[in-house]
Amino acid sequence: MLTAFARAFKTPDLRKKLLFTLGIIVVYRIGTNIPIPGVDYRNVQACIDNAEATQGLFGLVNMFSGGALLQITIFALGIMPYITASIILQLLTVVIPRLEALKKEGQAGTAKITQYTRYLTVALAVLQGTGLVATARSGALFQGCPVASQIVPDQSIFVTVTMVITMTAGTAVVMWLGELITDRGIGNGMSILMFISIAATFPSALWAIKEQGSLADGWIEFGTVMLVGFVMVALVVFVEQAQRRIPVQYAKRMIGRRSYGGTSTYIPLKVNQAGVIPVIFASSLLYIPALIVQFSNSNAGWATWITKNLANTAATPHIILYFLLIVFFAFFYVAITFNPEEVADNMKKYGGFIPGIRAGRPTAEYLSYVLNRITWPGSLYLGLISLVPTMALAGFGANQNFPFGGTSILIIVGVGLETVKQIESQLQQRNYEGFLR
Structure with missing residues (x-):
């Protein structure tokens, strides 16, 4: 498998695609750590570090944003608005005859549906951004944190609108980065960004389990979680295939x-x-x-x-x-x-x-x-x-x-398998051996 990776980087056009994808991933990860204006970042970090504070309703969305949601960064909403918009358009295609006709028109119809998905993504980003800002202002973003109500010190209309616009623009940039990977990189761009977002939370979550454990300084709990994880990955790979x-x-x-x-x-x-x-x-x-x-x-x-x-x-x-x-x-x-x-x-x-x-x-x-x-x-x-x-x-x-968790493992395994298949197919086009002999 390592030999196949080496051969992938030896192929000029495939190496260019892989490096381009890695570059976009770096830009995405940098954006998930830049806080938006109007947020007291020290209070946000205090609530994140507070062991008694819980994330309430936002655990799943925070996972899809790679931890950016609870830090209230410019990519706080991540790709969740795009995922929701894609699902809604897919469901409406069955209900609305106009969308069904567009789907059957081939590439031109698909491009039109993609454009509708972008518009709906921006609208959902405005809606979700407003909800997130309202939740942060009320102190409900972190339950049990003493400074949760001080995350947004200035609650004027101008600051609120600026925060919503910034998060909406961040969602549009994430959508653009995903489409760049799809066009010029390897794999489906949105899936790759989702994969990176979830994988980025793994090290800290695993280490937190070790720190909170009581058996052999937490190593027993850590080893148990790792064993459960490997068993789940094997099960998911078996069923997904x-x-x-x-x-x-x-x-x-x-x-x-x-x-x-x-x-x-x-x-x-x-x-x-x-x-x-x-x-x-x-x-x-x-x-x-x-x-x-x-x-x-x-x-x-x-x-x-x-x-x-x-x-x-x-x-x-x-x-x-x-x-x-x-x-x-x-x-x-x-x-x-x-x-x-x-x-x-x-x-x-x-x-x-x-x-x-x-x-x-x-x-x-x-x-x-x-x-x-x-x-x-x-x-x-x-x-x-x-x-x-x-x-x-x-x-x-x-x-x-x-x-x-089930959602994270399903996404990581599914995206990983699909991406490996795409790299392998491009290797086989050049008469190289794939990952699996």
Whole structure:
């Protein structure tokens, strides 16, 4: 594997892409440490270092921003607005005929949808930036920190607007950096930045577990977490690579004196067809009730119940609802992204059929049947992986940013595998050996 990396850097154009990607990553990491104007950085650091302060609702978003959210830097919102905008546009494509027509227009339609995604990203950045500034001003960003209400000393309109504009501009820059990596670097730019954001929080989180441990100066807890992490990575790699291959046979066609077709191929249906999207959906949905409590009368009966049962990640109602939402969204997302009838029609149009299954409607019904069967283990796997942080919280007192949480491992492994595949394919184009012999 190290030899393959060396050969990658020996290839001029591939070396240029890798170095360009690394340069963008450095710029991104620098931006995550530059605070925005109007913030008292010493009070922010005091709250971050305060062991009794908790991150409330912002643990997941802070992870996606590489720790920039809680430090309130220019890249505080990270790529979360872009991810949300992409998901919303993907869902609206199924509902709005105009977007569905654009999707079928090919490259021109895709460029138009990308432009809509950028506009929606900026709008969401303004909305989320306003919410973050309001939360920081109220002192709710850090619960239990004595100086949380002094993070934004000057609460005038001008300073507030400046903070929101700065964070929105930071989100636009992050989006631009991701697109630069996609165009001129290696891999999908947004995925790479997400990978870097999550990986950047690992060393400090692991060391915090060692420092907070009590057995053998924390080394027992540290070793246990590392072992759990390696087991989870192996499990995620195994499931992410698993797929059901449905054989497809194409009939021979005679055009003039030449015969076309007659080939055999397959339709790969992944066990985890939905990826990490159901986990993000479920987390976002569960954050809404707790977010409402933050800006309302928290002494009311309903607010107390929500704080105790839904905002608390270790509460039994939260665990059950979180698991059920992940399973539901896994089926929902697969249903809107994979259309068995469309696949069956395309196969029939080009003379393809599944051996033993008639073309047309029987093929669509068979694909739906197989897809439902393999989505069940995929959705259950997503739910169980995502509950690891909660089990860690109950097991040995890890905080809610347990480094080997389900969402972080799913993203890191998925992006890592995809990036390695892209580098390997470019190596094989030049007759070099890939990473896997």
